[in-house]
Amino acid sequence: MHTGVLRAYANDISRLQRLIDPLLLAGLFALCTHASGAAVQTDRLLVRALLWVVVLSAAVLPINKLYQSYRQQSLVTLTRRLTIGWLMVLSGLMAVGFASKLTAQFSRQELIAWALLSWLLLFLSHVGGRKLLRWHRIGGGNTRTLLYWGLPDAAIEFYRQLEQSPYLGLRLAVWFQPALQPCPPLPEGMPPCAGGFSEMRRWLDQQSVDQIVFSHVGSNPFSMADVLRFFGDTCLPVVYAPTWATPSMRFEFGQIGSQTCITLWRNHQSNLDLQLKRSFDLVLASCALMLLAPLLLLIALAIGLTSPGPILFRQDRYGLDGQRFKINKFRTMTVLEAGDRSGLVQASRHDRRVTPLGRILRRWSLDELPQLFNVLEGSMSLVGPRPHAVDHNEQYRRLIPGYMQRHLFKPGITGLAQVEGLRGETATMDAMAQRVEKDLLYQRNWSLAMDIKILLLTLLRIRSPMAY
Secondary structure, eight states, X not given: OOOHHHHHTHHHHHHHHHHHHHHHHHHHHHHHOOOOSOHHHHHHHHHHHHHHHHHHHHHHGGGGTTTSOOTTSOHHHHHHHHHHHHHHHHHHHHHHHHXXXXXXXXXXXXXXXXXXHHHHHHHIIIXXXXXXXXXXXXXXXXXXXXXXXXXXXXXXXXXXHHHHOGGGOEEEEEEEOSSOOOOOOOOTTOOOOOOSHHHHHHHHHHOOOSEEEEOOOOSSSOOHHHHHHHHTTSSSOEEEOXXXXXXXXXXXXXXXXXXXEEEOOOOOOOHHHHHHHHHHHHHHHHHHHHHHHHHHHHHHHHHHHHXXXXXXXXXXXXXXXXXXXXXXXXXOXXXXXXXXXXXXXXXXXXXXXXXXXXXXXXXXXXXXXXXXXXXXXXXXXXXXXXXXXXXXXXXXXXXXXXXXXXXXXXXXXXOHHHHTTOOSOOOSHHHHHHHHHHHHHHHHTOXXXXXXXXXXXXXXXXXXXXXX
């Protein structure tokens, strides 16, 4: 089978990049900078600087997974890792420069120009190069062929995923199913089922593909041991694509003794991360309360004058580790329902329970401001999964896999789901599942920079037609 240069030398190209990048960065440094002083001293300074550029670039950039395959990963992720890696290199160079007084020997403008041009060089080399490769794959080049083993519905969904991602350069060549059964209508272009287990065995004896993907592991008619024994005897790369997996899961392999284990969900924050996030919450929540105190007083007065009842509405919600806490909100309804009351109804558009003032407060999310006190007391964070009423939690935890994993983080006043348009009423199960997916995505990728970004987006999108 003709594999092509890219396929044959993919790993070697990655290794070559590891060697070339530090040398290119050092060469660009030599072009952009001019040390001052005598010629001999200048040469020595330049050589020392170039050595540090090469050493730190070669040591730091691979740590950020810059040279791994991005065929099946986002180029946005690559850009982020590239930027973080380059900032780490610059930080290391600054530390060395200040310690050795090397920085003072170079022009600040030239150093800044070199830093920006170096980032651009890395961006064009890695992100630009992979973008060109994706266009090449869309045009039919650098293609990998796949054999799929699974039930018809799973095979159809797998084919659709391939069709929606042509830049991956993956093509379904043939598929088989464990027990022959009638197939639903196949998407246009999808090859028909080529048979069952015995047909697959004969097909692989005569033909080949680049990779095997399987999803079926049922005991009827073949157990997992049978499937693994057969595929392990093919001399082809084999990938397991579980149909039960969800985007919220993060597969990590480990061992307990000699037993291999797969972690699906866990909290990835360290104690230092927790303290950093808590400090960030305390500083911003305190400043916000001092700045917004007059507004809070005006809203409280307006609520007291326009409708009977308490100023604040406090309701039970699930928080960190699934523990209950009382959430604070400005009262916007004519009713005060307990969070664990069976059959609790979410607020909907034109809900008669919402007061005229409450409608304004909810539209601008001003009813959420008292939750700043929850942040100060530690039951909530500024950013995190939005807490739902206890009764709703009990409903959804039985229906959505991984729902309660949201509570590995403190609930937030705002969150990733909210700034991406998934706020307000969740009238369907799919809407809630999407919100949970975003919550778990936030937990998996949390950083302080991400919190800052979400807070800024919240301010820009504070008025929402989805809030009622």
